[in-house]
Each structure stands twice: as C-alpha cells, then as structure tokens.
Amino acid sequence: MTGLKLPIYLISVWLLLCSHTVFGIWFNATGQAVIHDGNKAIAKQQATQEAIKQALMFAGASVKSVQHMANGLLEQDKFEVMSSGEVGTIELVDEIYHGDIVTVSIRVDIFPQKLACQASDYKKDIVTTWFQLSHRQQAAVGNMYDFGKVLAQELQHKSRSSAKYSSITQLEPYYFRPDNNNLQSSAFNLAKKANSQFVLFGEVTKFAVETQQKSGFSFWEKEQIKRNLALTVSLVDGISGEIIFQEQQEFSAPWDFDLHQDINAQSPSFWKSRYGQAAQQLLQDLNEKIDESVSCLPAFGRVINVGSEQITVNIGSQNGVRSGDTLTLFQVEQLYDENNQIVKQYQLHPEKVVVKSVFAKSAILISEKGALLANIQPNDFVARR
Known part of the structure; x- marks a missing residue:
C-alpha cells in the first residue's frame, strides 16, 4: 500500500503597485493531483480545479461549486463563485505528467469588485x-x-x-x-x-x-x-x-x-x-x-515565532480570532520588474493551520493534520479564508 499523496498548491501573485488606479491582479497558481487507473483527463481536471479554487479563495472568493468552467480553458469545467473580485481571464500555462502525478499551472486575472464583498470576520x-x-x-x-x-x-x-x-x-x-x-x-x-x-x-x-x-454697510x-x-x-x-x-x-x-x-x-x-x-x-x-x-480586504497576521509543531502569530482575540479557526499560511517576496517597479510574489504553504490557543494580541497555531510545519519563518503570514 502506497502512502497518501496530498495535493500541493503554489500560488504566485504578481501585483504591480499603483498609486491611484487598481488594475487586475494576475494569480499564477499550480495544483497537483493523483492519476487513478490511468485516467489523466480526470486528474488534470482535478488539479486545475484545485489551482483555480485556491487562487479564487486567496483573492477573497467563496467557491459554491466546482463542476464547470466557462471561457474555453476546460470545456467541461466551470466555477460558480461569490467573489470580492471579478474573474477576467483564465489561462492554462502548463501541464506536466510525472509518474502518477499531474501538475497543472494556470494564470487567473482577477479585478476588484467594489459593489459587494464577503468581508473577513477578523479586524x-x-x-x-x-x-x-x-x-x-x-x-x-x-x-x-x-x-x-x-x-x-x-x-x-x-x-x-x-x-x-x-x-x-x-x-x-x-x-x-x-x-x-x-x-x-x-x-x-x-x-x-x-x-x-x-x-x-x-x-x-x-x-x-x-x-x-x-462690508461698508455693516460696520457695526x-x-x-x-x-x-x-x-x-x-x-x-x-x-x-x-x-x-x-x-x-x-x-x-x-x-x-x-x-x-x-x-x-x-x-x-x-x-x-x-x-x-x-x-x-x-x-x-x-x-x-x-x-x-x-472592510472587504482579508485580515492578515504576521508569524512572530516558529517551532517544529506550532507557530505564534500577532493577531488574537482583539481581532476576533477564536480557538479552532482554520488559517492559510503564505510567504511574501518583494521583487522588481524590468521597469524597476515593485512586485509581490505570494506563495501558499501546503499545510493549513488551526488556532490552538488565543490571547489578546497573539495566537498559537498548529498543523490541521498534525504534520510538522516546515519552511515557515518569522515574518511569514497567515490569512483567514
């Protein structure tokens, strides 16, 4: 019996920082899935769905169904979402088959939606x-x-x-x-x-x-x-x-x-x-x-202490954090494009974390599945999704 292979998600968000106008943000997402019984088509569909699902949820969307996707990327797939943004274009960047694993990379263009949103419940x-x-x-x-x-x-x-x-x-x-x-x-x-x-x-x-x-007529x-x-x-x-x-x-x-x-x-x-x-x-x-x-922006917390089995973040009960909440870990890198403009690359950690203990201004988190929290360091971040 082989060990369970968990999907790994990697999201890179390239955000050109603008002073006044907010443009669409490209999310580069990679998803992996296991090929069962040699059915590559279903595995590709699952990997693509997971990549898009992670990108949309990271952008503030709430996925309602993952069954069909429009716009010609996968004719049989579509996402129905309630989102704080509007999806402009979804592009298939790459698909790689290695053994019984398929890796699919996509690009999703998401535009901010100002009329409605699903606000984070954290301050x-x-x-x-x-x-x-x-x-x-x-x-x-x-x-x-x-x-x-x-x-x-x-x-x-x-x-x-x-x-x-x-x-x-x-x-x-x-x-x-x-x-x-x-x-x-x-x-x-x-x-x-x-x-x-x-x-x-x-x-x-x-x-x-x-x-x-x-005036001269109201000198008094x-x-x-x-x-x-x-x-x-x-x-x-x-x-x-x-x-x-x-x-x-x-x-x-x-x-x-x-x-x-x-x-x-x-x-x-x-x-x-x-x-x-x-x-x-x-x-x-x-x-x-x-x-x-x-109000419509997600609440982020910063990692301030790291252990092999738990981490501490700088948000707590005063922000609305509660024991049992599930959070997403991610890292941020600051890069520069060819015009020397600042861009940001966001990478999601494959392990979800759960709030174990809550204090006024901090909280202790552990892995949702009990795994070791590898490659996490202070000044990484968590988000409520």
Whole structure:
C-alpha cells in the first residue's frame, strides 16, 4: 500500500503597485493531483480545479461549486463563485505528467469588485503616527503646535470605539511624513515594527485663521473669524505596499476664541466649540472611510515565532480570532520588474493551520493534520479564508 499523496498548491501573485488606479491582479497558481487507473483527463481536471479554487479563495472568493468552467480553458469545467473580485481571464500555462502525478499551472486575472464583498470576520490592525503640520506657523494662533498629535489621538479613539472592520491599535509617538518616493518602503517598515497590517499616514496641510472682511454697510457688526482645517491621509497596505486610498478632507468653521488666547486642544471646551465639533465630524467621516476601505480586504497576521509543531502569530482575540479557526499560511517576496517597479510574489504553504490557543494580541497555531510545519519563518503570514 502506497502512502497518501496530498495535493500541493503554489500560488504566485504578481501585483504591480499603483498609486491611484487598481488594475487586475494576475494569480499564477499550480495544483497537483493523483492519476487513478490511468485516467489523466480526470486528474488534470482535478488539479486545475484545485489551482483555480485556491487562487479564487486567496483573492477573497467563496467557491459554491466546482463542476464547470466557462471561457474555453476546460470545456467541461466551470466555477460558480461569490467573489470580492471579478474573474477576467483564465489561462492554462502548463501541464506536466510525472509518474502518477499531474501538475497543472494556470494564470487567473482577477479585478476588484467594489459593489459587494464577503468581508473577513477578523479586524485589521492599523498603525499611524502623529499628524505633522506642513505649515507650523499657522499653529501660532492659539499656540496649538501639538494639534496634529491631538488629531491622531482622537482618530484612534474613534477607531477603537466605533470601527467594525479595523482598529488603529498602534499610535507611534512621533511626527512622520513620507514622500511619494518612499511611501511604500516606509509602510513596510512601520507595519513590521508595529505588528500591523495597514499603515495610515496623515498630514495637516491647512490650519489657518480666516478673517472675513466687513462690508461698508455693516460696520457695526462684529468681525467674524474662521479657521480652516485640511487633513491629507494615505492608507497603505503594509504587506503588499498597495495604496488603499489617498484623499484630503477639509472644512472652515467659526473660531470662537480670542486670537491671543492659548488653546488646549485636549480640553472639553475646545471640542465643544463650533470649530471643535466640525473637527470631530471630519475625524468621524475619516474613520468611516478607513473602515469602509478595508472592510472587504482579508485580515492578515504576521508569524512572530516558529517551532517544529506550532507557530505564534500577532493577531488574537482583539481581532476576533477564536480557538479552532482554520488559517492559510503564505510567504511574501518583494521583487522588481524590468521597469524597476515593485512586485509581490505570494506563495501558499501546503499545510493549513488551526488556532490552538488565543490571547489578546497573539495566537498559537498548529498543523490541521498534525504534520510538522516546515519552511515557515518569522515574518511569514497567515490569512483567514
């Protein structure tokens, strides 16, 4: 009696990182299957189905049936899926027969679907820093040079108290503003340092006082003073380097304080003022935008410790991890194409892992089938699928 040969899946995802527009992502998937009774056609079909199934599930799809595939790749095969993306093209790259094993390689082009998705039930961790003032002289009115720090703290509070799919779990105590040339590398480093999946960069680009000119016919009216606020943010995936969104939110509201008065930006009187209430609304809108942007994205955890029989990851009960959950292990490599653009290659580990023990910020995982966890190292990742 021969030993059981388990299918091995290898997925390589080549993702060209774009600043604004999200294009289709090519998933290169390889599946293997055993040839029984010399029936190569059925084995090829099984290997292809498994490869496509793994690619789609890794992209966020939920496979309903694996019986027929359209588009001419295999005339008798089709996948019916509920997906967070749309499948554009499926190409048969290669098929290799070796003994009683067939290996099939495919390419799947998947486009993001913005209208509907099947959200992960894990919360995604976000790290940010204090928001730097791009024009510090504008903070002189009120002596509010720490306003960017206070804004970041308030946003973290809103995220922790009301966000459904994410949480700003880490606020680094310093000001940081990366430029577009090092945005991705800064995100990689900060996400790794803070054990977070996403990185939020923020900058206060406007914080100026505006004095409305009185008309000659209303000289008796009190001069109205307003102050503006513009906050520019970038949310970046700390694993892939993809920019999830970039935008600027701003407003102008009455300034209810004397121009020569020092203002404590953390005081209740400030946040109850008309300007403070407008700032609260801006932060709430931003919090909802962040949460919406990551709601359909999978939750990833980072491997922080490895043993022969178990591994430890940096997500736990605060993310929604529960004992008995099944996760997928994968590795990420950073490469460069011929245009010196960053691409990412994702490789799935053949062994599924199960959550054995859960703590607030970490969890211990073991192999689903009791096998040794070989070729796993710190800074590999797990995903809930």
